[in-house]
Amino acid sequence: KQEVTQIPAALSVPEGENLVLNCSFTDSAIYNLQWFRQDPGKGLTSLLLIQSSQREQTSGRLNASLDKSSGRSTLYIAASQPGDSATYLCAVSQGNEKLTFGTGTRLTIIP
Amino acid sequence: DTGVSQDPRHKITKRGQNVTFRCDPISEHNRLYWYRQTLGQGPEFLTYFQNEAQLEKSRLLSDRFSAERPKGSFSTLEIQRTEQGDSAMYLCASSGQLNYGYTFGSGTRLTVV
Numbered sequence: 079k080q081e082v083t084q085i086p087a088a089l090s091v092p093e094g095e096n097l098v099l100n101c102s103f104t105d106s107a108i109y110n111l112q113w114f115r116q117d118p119g120k121g122l123t124s125l126l127l128i129q130s131s132q133r134e135q136t137s138g139r140l141n142a143s144l145d146k147s148s149g150r151s152t153l154y155i156a157a158s159q160p161g162d163s164a165t166y167l168c169a170v171s172q173g174n175e176k177l178t179f180g181t182g183t184r185l186t187i188i189p
Numbered sequence: 190d191t192g193v194s195q196d197p198r199h200k201i202t203k204r205g206q207n208v209t210f211r212c213d214p215i216s217e218h219n220r221l222y223w224y225r226q227t228l229g230q231g232p233e234f235l236t237y238f239q240n241e242a243q244l245e246k247s248r249l250l251s252d253r254f255s256a257e258r259p260k261g262s263f264s265t266l267e268i269q270r271t272e273q274g275d276s277a278m279y280l281c282a283s284s285g286q287l288n289y290g291y292t293f294g295s296g297t298r299l300t301v302v
Contacts, residue, residue: 082231112290121195121280121295122232167231175220175245177282177291179231 080105082170084180091158092188099153099183101168106146109173113142113153116165116182125166126153158187193294195281201300202271209267210297214283221264222291223256224280225249232280238264271301 081104091097101111110129114122126135126142128151134143141154151168165184169177194213202208214221219240224232235254236246240261250256253271258264268275278298282291 110290114293119278119298121278122282122293124290124292127290169231175222175237175239176234177222177224177232179233181229181231 080108080170080172080178082168082178082180084166084168084183086183087181088184088186090186090188093158093160095158096154096156097158097185099155099166099168099185101151101153101180103149103151103170103178105172106149107172108146109171111142111144111151111168111170112177113140113151114167114169116167118165122167155185160187160189163187193281193283193292195279195294195297197297198295199298199300201302204273204301205270207267207269208271208299209265210279210281210299211263211265212281212294213263214281215285215292216262218283218285218292219261220284221258222282222284223264223266224282224293226278226280226296227276232278235266268299271299273301275299276301 083102085100112127113125128135128144139156144151165182167182169179196211221238223235226232238258253269256266278296280296282293284291
């Protein structure tokens with residue numbers, strides 16, 4: 079059974095710093111990995127999707143990497159801003175129409 | 190198309206009542222998913238439709254839960270005889286193809302009192 083772990087559970091950093099969020103998964107036979115952002119009480123916003131054959135994806139200040147063999151992904155956020163404060167979730171798909179999520183990292187950017 | 194729409198955004202109901210939620214996926218997406226999220230946890234898979242066919246249901250989906258997608262477009266999730274443990278955010282997602290990822294709606298927050 080696939081298990082997804084996100085460390086740390088919570089992170090506070092001063093505005094302007096670069097930061098890395100971690101995601102690990104136990105079964106490397108994944109189809110793709112997706113990073114989402116969730117604001118309090120809201121739904122999920124897709125940030126980046128990495129196919130199993132890809133090593134990384136970039137969108138603006140965000141960069142996500144994937145090392146399938148070691149079961150790890152990182153989300154790098156450059157030059158953090160207060161508006162980046164949210165919970166970040168990673169989820170893996172194993173091609174069976176079901177996403178398995180981690181419990182998320184709650185990020186707070188301190189102005 | 191403005192994305193995945195869910196209605197209502199919030200629902201407060203008394204224990205024992207029935208509730209129904211609606212999800213309108215992105216129009217060209219043939220796959221539709223329901224997830225449930227409790228506080229501090231990641232979303233958990235409930236069920237999945239491809240067009241109008243319900244192809245998979247989680248063991249989380251007890252007999253009190255039923256989902257439909259009658260014409261392969263919008264979907265409804267009904268919970269009968271609600272219990273306090275049903276309080277959660279119910280999220281709907283749609284997908285055109287597996288390798289293009291999932292688009293989620295804003296969710297319906299259910300509170301059972």
